Amino acid sequence: EIVLTQSPGTLSLSPGERATLSCRASQSVSSSYLAWYQQKPGQAPRLLIYGASSRATGIPDRFSGSGSGTDFTLTISRLEPEDFAVYYCQQYGSSPETFGQGTKVEIK
Amino acid sequence: QLQLQESGPGLVKPSETLSLTCTVSGGSISSSSYYWGWIRQPPGKGLEWIGSIYYSGSTYYNPSLKSRVTISVDTSKNQFSLKLSSVTAADTAVYYCARHTPDFMVAEPFDIWGQGTMVTVSS
Numbered sequence: 001e002i003v004l005t006q007s008p009g010t011l012s013l014s015p016g017e018r019a020t021l022s023c024r025a026s027q028s029v030s031s032s033y034l035a036w037y038q039q040k041p042g043q044a045p046r047l048l049i050y051g052a053s054s055r056a057t058g059i060p061d062r063f064s065g066s067g068s069g070t071d072f073t074l075t076i077s078r079l080e081p082e083d084f085a086v087y088y089c090q091q092y093g094s095s096p097e098t099f100g101q102g103t104k105v106e107i108k
Numbered sequence: 109q110l111q112l113q114e115s116g117p118g119l120v121k122p123s124e125t126l127s128l129t130c131t132v133s134g135g136s137i138s139s140s141s142y143y144w145g146w147i148r149q150p151p152g153k154g155l156e157w158i159g160s161i162y163y164s165g166s167t168y169y170n171p172s173l174k175s176r177v178t179i180s181v182d183t184s185k186n187q188f189s190l191k192l193s194s195v196t197a198a199d200t201a202v203y204y205c206a207r208h209t210p211d212f213m214v215a216e217p218f219d220i221w222g223q224g225t226m227v228t229v230s231s
Binding site for chain 1: 154155156157168170171172204206208210211212215216217218219221222223224
């Protein structure tokens with residue numbers, strides 16, 4: 001099983017600032033099958049990024065993903081008020097599909 | 109527009125079987141491109157994939173839960189279901205259904221999710 005470790009656990013930032021979230025895998029993620037999700041309280045996760053760097057339908061271009069192998073990054077270029085949420089990475093290249101423990105982006 | 113909706117009891121007694129159904133609307137569960145999965149999230153914690161099913165009935169499960177999980181499909185009703193046996197308090201969680209494509213096909217992540225349903229295990 002591939003274990004995903006996200007850092008930091010919490011990121012305290014102000015609107016307009018840049019957010020950089022990390023996801024490290026315990027072994028190489030096949031074909032960069034790495035996704036990022038955003039989850040707000042009481043809501044289901046929403047797919048943001050797939051294939052490590054492709055934005056899902058309707059996702060603003062302030063969200064970008066990068067990385068390969070075992071190290072991946074989600075960047076939010078300028079935080080909007082609606083971006084404060086918990087973010088999860090997920091690998092779907094090998095079974096079982098696994099998720100990271102999440103990074104909370106909170107308002108400073 | 110494809111939508112998924114979970115349904116089932118919100119309270120289950122310890123040692124009993126948790127049963128949930130996901131109804132797919134706005135599209136067919138019999139699509140050749142997708143699997144249909146269950147994911148859970150304990151209160152305040154992260155996400156755990158439980159297992160998934162194809163419209164043909166082919167299934168695959170998370171090894172950590174495999175001995176207690178059964179997922180089935182009813183294409184006539186456009187539904188798939190989860191059964192989790194011998195539940196304990198540790199199975200208390202929000203349960204989501206979602207669409208994806210697994211790694212043995214052209215892998216795609218969970219792109220459409222239901223809203224989730226809270227299940228509490230308590231006597």
